[in-house]
Amino acid sequence: MAEPVGKSLEFRGVAMAFDGQTVVQPTDLAAAAGEFLTLLGPSGSGKSTLLNIAAGYLDPTAGTVRIGDRDVTTVAPRHRNIGMVFQNYALFPHLNVRDNVGYGPKVRGVARAERDSRIAEALEVTQMGPFANRPIQALSGGQRQRVALARAIAARPDVILMDEPLGALDRQLRKQMQLEIRRLHESTGRTTIYVTHDQEEALVMSDRIAVLQDGRIAQIGTPEALYNRPDSRFISEFLGESNVIEGIVREVSGGSAVLEADTLGTRVTAGAAEGLVVGAPAACVVRPEHVRLVAGLGRVRGRVRERIFLGEITAYRLVLPGGGEFWSRQMTPAEGITRDSEAGIEWAEEKARIVPL
Amino acid sequence: MQARRTPARVALYMLVSLFLAFMVIPILAVVPTAFSDASYLRLPPDSYSTRWFTAFFEDAQWRTSLVTSLRIAVLATLLSVCMGTLAALGLARLPPRLRAGLKAVFIAPMILPVIVTGVSLYFVALRVGLQGTELALVLGHSLLGIPFVVINVEIALRAVDPIWRHAAAGLGASDATVFRTVVFPNILPGIMGGAVFSFITSFDEVIVSIFLAGYGSKTLPVKMWEAIRLEFTPVIAVGAVLLIGLTVLLFGLDRLVRLRAGGQGDG
Numbered sequence: 145m146a147e148p149v150g151k152s153l154e155f156r157g158v159a160m161a162f163d164g165q166t167v168v169q170p171t172d173l174a175a176a177a178g179e180f181l182t183l184l185g186p187s188g189s190g191k192s193t194l195l196n197i198a199a200g201y202l203d204p205t206a207g208t209v210r211i212g213d214r215d216v217t218t219v220a221p222r223h224r225n226i227g228m229v230f231q232n233y234a235l236f237p238h239l240n241v242r243d244n245v246g247y248g249p250k251v252r253g254v255a256r257a258e259r260d261s262r263i264a265e266a267l268e269v270t271q272m273g274p275f276a277n278r279p280i281q282a283l284s285g286g287q288r289q290r291v292a293l294a295r296a297i298a299a300r301p302d303v304i305l306m307d308e309p310l311g312a313l314d315r316q317l318r319k320q321m322q323l324e325i326r327r328l329h330e331s332t333g334r335t336t337i338y339v340t341h342d343q344e345e346a347l348v349m350s351d352r353i354a355v356l357q358d359g360r361i362a363q364i365g366t367p368e369a370l371y372n373r374p375d376s377r378f379i380s381e382f383l384g385e386s387n388v389i390e391g392i393v394r395e396v397s398g399g400s401a402v403l404e405a406d407t408l409g410t411r412v413t414a415g416a417a418e419g420l421v422v423g424a425p426a427a428c429v430v431r432p433e434h435v436r437l438v439a440g441l442g443r444v445r446g447r448v449r450e451r452i453f454l455g456e457i458t459a460y461r462l463v464l465p466g467g468g469e470f471w472s473r474q475m476t477p478a479e480g481i482t483r484d485s486e487a488g489i490e491w492a493e494e495k496a497r498i499v500p501l
Numbered sequence: 502m503q504a505r506r507t508p509a510r511v512a513l514y515m516l517v518s519l520f521l522a523f524m525v526i527p528i529l530a531v532v533p534t535a536f537s538d539a540s541y542l543r544l545p546p547d548s549y550s551t552r553w554f555t556a557f558f559e560d561a562q563w564r565t566s567l568v569t570s571l572r573i574a575v576l577a578t579l580l581s582v583c584m585g586t587l588a589a590l591g592l593a594r595l596p597p598r599l600r601a602g603l604k605a606v607f608i609a610p611m612i613l614p615v616i617v618t619g620v621s622l623y624f625v626a627l628r629v630g631l632q633g634t635e636l637a638l639v640l641g642h643s644l645l646g647i648p649f650v651v652i653n654v655e656i657a658l659r660a661v662d663p664i665w666r667h668a669a670a671g672l673g674a675s676d677a678t679v680f681r682t683v684v685f686p687n688i689l690p691g692i693m694g695g696a697v698f699s700f701i702t703s704f705d706e707v708i709v710s711i712f713l714a715g716y717g718s719k720t721l722p723v724k725m726w727e728a729i730r731l732e733f734t735p736v737i738a739v740g741a742v743l744l745i746g747l748t749v750l751l752f753g754l755d756r757l758v759r760l761r762a763g764g765q766g767d768g
Contacts, residue, residue, distance in 0.1 A: 234668040238686040248672035
């Protein structure tokens with residue numbers, strides 16, 4: 145990884161309201177210099193608003209924004225030294241690829257020779273060199289987004305801000321671009337704030353993910369931490385898939401908890417998230433890939449209703465006697481378990497987690 | 502795929518041809534007249550020559566009127582382009598209701614009967630002592646041209662994505678630079694279109710011109726209007742042919758500019 149050349153970005157108590165309607169609760173959030181931080185959330189969670197506040201296109205109702213050690217809260221976008229990449233590319237239609245990429249250096253008065261070398265470099269890392277003289281209209285969506293990336297990079301910004309940049313691309317291209325953007329980030333070392341509603345994008349690219357829900361940060365951490373140790377049911381279902389067993393907390397001690405689950409007719413023990421209260425409702429979440437199907441009793445028995453072959457994995461949908469549903473995903477199909485057969489459902493205690501509702 | 506030649510399709514083609522003929526033929530009828538050899542107006546002429554073109558350009562009065570027309574049209578176009586473009590830019594920033602109201606003001610010269618504008622301008626010009634001057638004609642014509650510029654530029658502005666301004670500002674451009682490097686190039690075809698309409702409006706304008714023209718500021722259409730009452734020779738048709746020619750030329754240029762810009766603009 146390259147030495148970070150970007151600067152840190154920090155929100156301190158930033159809040160936003162439109163017409164009295166709060167869209168961002170007071171939020172503290174910081175991306176370290178060179179970090180790839182993703183703001184992940186459903187639409188209306190406030191992630192784009194935060195990004196636009198960082199860029200200076202929106203003035204926050206409260207709080208301050210800092211880039212490096214400079215307070216930029218009242219600084220105009222053009223003096224923030226940011227590079228913004230938009231979902232619909234926002235390329236200038238009257239300029240060709242080269243002039244789009246060179247726009248930043250040009251308006252900042254960078255000398256011709258230096259400008260040309262920056263353009264060449266940006267086109268090189270985005271693999272758009274051969275297209276330098278093409279008009280924008282002659283490019284595909286993926287190529288346009290690469291030009292938009294090149295334009296942001298050529299401006300040598302302290303922070304790159306990306307607003308759902310892959311949203312308009314098809315799935316195949318999106319997967320390819322995810323890896324490319326990550327490589328680009330690793331080679332340039334520039335701080336990147338990435339906004340998306342796509343959990344896969346967030347998992348693939350980020351150093352850290354901040355999951356937003358209703359204008360506040362629900363949880364922040366590395367992709368592994370969020371996936372393996374969700375703090376709430378929302379996170380466990382928003383990032384990846386989860387089996388959710390609802391129940392009442394009976395015991396909390398030393399990082400683990402006991403949940404009485406009516407639907408299972410049994411108690412389950414698992415790692416405990418913060419904020420559990422004995423006697424209050426909570427949920428035990430188990431990833432489908434951690435659910436094994438066994439011939440014996442297991443923790444609970446279920447009936448296989450569907451067996452779905454997905455190539456490298458096989459998925460099973462089971463129905464529990466109490467009426468609930470359970471999913472299991474296996475790399476190697478369980479022996480002798482077919483549709484309509486009964487199976488025991490089993491998981492390792494340390495793979496499950498008990499979270500507040 | 503080749504379209505089938507069904508009776509219905511043939512009937513449609515004939516109808517369209519008739520319609521086009523109805524639109525164009527009465528106007529083009531003047532062209533052969535200009536090439537007449539006779540000294541009276543007759544359609545079609547008995548024999549052809551270019552003697553009336555020679556007569557037109559040898560006559561100082563006709564020549565002067567053509568030059569006056571061109572000069573006034575250029576100046577009026579410059580004025581209406583500047584004012585119309587500024588008006589359209591301003592309108593785009595207003596709240597919808599105020600915008601609709603103010604737009605009506607800018608469009609008014611196109612909607613009002615020109616004779617009303619002509620009479621009003623005549624009184625105003627008399628009052629301020631401009632009647633009979635070229636300046637009065639330039640101002641009057643620019644008034645007629647402004648609506649075309651406002652409408653054309655307004656449409657062009659709608660295609661300017663506000664996000665381009667954000668992108669440019671984020672890359673370090675000041676408001677003035679954003680306008681110069683992003684907004685202006687993208688509304689230029691609209692400005693050009695408005696300019697063409699405005700030029701042609703001035704160049705063939707007769708009603709306002711009759712009210713405002715003096716001896717020294719006689720435009721080509723005014724001269725033609727006088728000649729048709731006094732001389733009634735094919736030299737009038739020459740003036741008409743020049744008007745048609747310049748109009749076609751300008752619209753052709755406009756199409757060309759838009760086609761080239763359009764090749765970049767969509768997508």
